[in-house]
Amino acid sequence: ALLPTFAPADPDKLDLLWPVETRTISSAWGPRMRTRTVRVKNQRKKRVRYKGRHRGIDLNAPAGTAVFAAMDGQVVMAGKHKQYGKFVVVDHGNGVATLYAHHQLNLVQEGDIVRRGQKIAEVGRTGNATGPHLHFELKVDGVQRNPLPVLNDEEEVSAELAAQNALLGAAGAKR
Numbered sequence: 001a002l003l004p005t006f007a008p009a010d011p012d013k014l015d016l017l018w019p020v021e022t023r024t025i026s027s028a029w030g031p032r033m034r035t036r037t038v039r040v041k042n043q044r045k046k047r048v049r050y051k052g053r054h055r056g057i058d059l060n061a062p063a064g065t066a067v068f069a070a071m072d073g074q075v076v077m078a079g080k081h082k083q084y085g086k087f088v089v090v091d092h093g094n095g096v097a098t099l100y101a102h103h104q105l106n107l108v109q110e111g112d113i114v115r116r117g118q119k120i121a122e123v124g125r126t127g128n129a130t131g132p133h134l135h136f137e138l139k140v141d142g143v144q145r146n147p148l149p150v151l152n153d154e155e156e157v158s159a160e161l162a163a164q165n166a167l168l169g170a171a172g173a174k175r
Contacts, residue, residue, distance in 0.1 A: 068120065072113075082128070
């Protein structure tokens, strides 16, 4: 049987669906101040601030919120990572990929073909996350890009997909 395929992305004309319904950006792309706790000599702990680079955007959303595939593609990674927690990477073709992280639940597996607006995970706070949110990255030829300019602000998930997504939540919980 032929595997379902998808039309490869055009890196010059990217149009991404917002990966969650909320539009609250808690941490934008670019440099940001971070704090981390380090041990000093006599076992005391000290909090230090340092400048980090945020190579994605963080979208605040309650735990359990649906995470949508931003475009059609194939899941190339789905698993757990120390920083990202439960995460999913979707390859959209032509060097374009998106990463979704900190989920409480992944609903897709490596090799799955996903559609734009399909529920692929549920928002959580796994990995290095201070609260429930989605960390979203866009990569073109392996280089992270700011996804904000290419996120489509008009589009909503279709009623048909929304109905399928609702079923997925219930079925996915068994995984």
